[in-house]
Amino acid sequence: MRRRTPKPAAVPRVLIIVQNLPVPFDRRVWLECQSLVQAGYDVTVVCPTGQGTGPEQVAEGVRILAYPPYAPGGRAVGFFLEYAYSFLATARLAVKARRRGAFQVVQACNPPDIFWPLAWALRLRDGSRFVFDHHDLCPELFESRFPDGPAAFRRGLLLLERATFRTADRVTSTNESYAAIARKRGRKAPEHVTVVRTGPDPRRLKRQAPSPELRHGREHLVAYIGVMGPQDGVDIVLEAADFIVNTLGRNDIQFMVMGAGDCWADLVSERDRLGLQDHVDMPGRVPDETVTAVFSTAEVGLSPDPLNPLNDVSTMNKTMEYMAFAMPVVAFDLKETRVSARDAAQYVEPGDIEAYARAICELVDDPSQRDEMGRRGRQRVEAELAWEHQQVGYVAVFDELTGHASAVHHPTSAAAAPTVAPLTRSES
Structure with missing residues (x-):
């Protein structure tokens, strides 16, 4: 089926999907959201609920739709159940979010590498473009957690990763090692992969009086x-x-x-x-x-x-x-x-x-x-590492995909996150 052309929008809408951590608790995703809002985008996030957050809220200009988390943990089968549940819950909230209008860009953050079918469906319906925010290497993550786990599980994760890369219009990787994997294992063109490090905000993260x-x-x-x-x-x-x-x-x-x-x-x-x-x-x-x-x-x-x-x-x-x-x-x-x-x-x-x-x-x-x-x-x-420097390349990816003329030259003033957003705990 022929890909539709994205519909023009005075304020481009972006849907961000994250499963591993709630927002604004996920510091990288929260900084991304704030940079996009500052650049003139309408941002909606679908994620699990976190401590002190509810099923729907607007924080610092970002609309957050959340579902109750389900994480049985334990053996590898627990992750399968968790991810199946998360996919269905995310799909339901994505449909709800779509009622307010089409999304020009859909971003999915991993782990896990399971949300490419939603991006594909929205591409067919609305011409949405897909950005894969490459936080983790899911096959290596499984291998590290379960060194004796079934080989079939790792092969399945490689297939899901490959499908995610293939569906993505652009990839934003957290470092050059990940970007190299996107180019080699994911077969992405070098110009379609951008390194965006999870840089801290030095204005907020600095020493105070000791305790x-x-x-x-x-x-x-x-x-x-x-x-x-x-x-x-x-x-x-x-x-x-x-x-x-x-x-x-x-x-x-x-x-x-x-x-x-x-x-x-x-x-x-x-x-x-x-x-x-x-x-x-x-x-x-x-x-x-x-x-x-x-x-x-x-x-x-x-x-x-x-x-x-x-x-x-x-x-x-x-x-x-x-x-x-x-x-x-x-x-x-x-x-x-x-x-x-x-x-x-x-x-x-x-x-x-x-x-x-x-x-x-x-x-x-x-x-x-x-x-x-x-x-x-x-x-x-x-x-070098501060988000002030990283956000310029990140926003440029969305500007290229949407034709939106934004200019982000300074760190977002809202990077000092709302009170419900602790410092990052994600690792990659």
């Missing part, structure tokens, strides 16, 4: 923020803390481990088994104010992501957030982590937990090195 009480009377504080799944390496933080406290006998370092995920309860149990209750705080997800207080007090940021097919080529948002707060980073030596952090991180051979623990100690014991690494990280965020 010494977070150290619980100890001299130093180190921090982690992020998802707590099997592939995220939070267990490595606990092993490093165990080595520092129970092997090296250091009682001067407090750990703050913020975030939630499939493994949170098991990790808390492991912390308690190791006798680290007094040294490791694990409050779960916390509000922005707490994150800012922690990052303004902590001296080192932890990026313990282990080497696996996904992590090696993924950009970790927490790493750049640490850098925005002028914190040096301790990380395993992964390809894209080096691209992001450069000399703002202390790199350790992947898998060497004792070396990881000793690197933490070296940094807390060397304030001059900490300060210099933190300064370099903050400078890199301001000069």
Whole structure:
């Protein structure tokens, strides 16, 4: 069937679909929404509901339609059920959103790679163009979470990825490694792939007055923020803390481990088994104010992501957030982590937990090195990584597809998100 020509619109309408996190909780998607609104687009998001959000709301000019999340978790079959439910719920809300008028552009964010049929249907009906916002590598994500999982599942994920790339008019990838996969595995033309990093907003993410009480009377504080799944390496933080406290006998370092995920309860149990209750705080997800207080007090940021097919080529948002707060980073030596952090991180051979623990100690014991690494990280965020720089290329993709004449030269003033939008927890 012949593709329809998109209908002209005084205010182009954009539908953004995201399943992995609610909006505005998903920091990357929220920054994208705000940049499009600033550029003169009418933006609707379909996503799962989050804490403090309802089924329908308008926040900072963005219309959000949300469905109750369903995540049975566990084995691979749980993800199949979750994604089937999410697809049907998203399709229902997309039809509802379409009643207000056709969408000139549909953007789907992954994981998962399942929404291309909706984009295809809207293309046939209205001539909508499709942008694939490439957050994760779903086949590698499955392989990293379930290394012994059925090979048929990975083949199926590759087919879904291929269909998504084939349907997409344009791809926005979070880093050059992902862009290379879009070009090679997805067979996209180089001019149809744009790297748009999930850059932090340095005006919002910056050090404030420290909160010494977070150290619980100890001299130093180190921090982690992020998802707590099997592939995220939070267990490595606990092993490093165990080595520092129970092997090296250091009682001067407090750990703050913020975030939630499939493994949170098991990790808390492991912390308690190791006798680290007094040294490791694990409050779960916390509000922005707490994150800012922690990052303004902590001296080192932890990026313990282990080497696996996904992590090696993924950009970790927490790493750049640490850098925005002028914190040096301790990380395993992964390809894209080096691209992001450069000399703002202390790199350790992947898998060497004792070396990881000793690197933490070296940094807390060397304030001059900490300060210099933190300064370099903050400078890199301001000069290159900040959303101020990334949003220009992102909006240009939509302008090209719609013919809309917008000009985005400055970071969105609304990037300081509404109160219902905590700092990012997504990892790529």
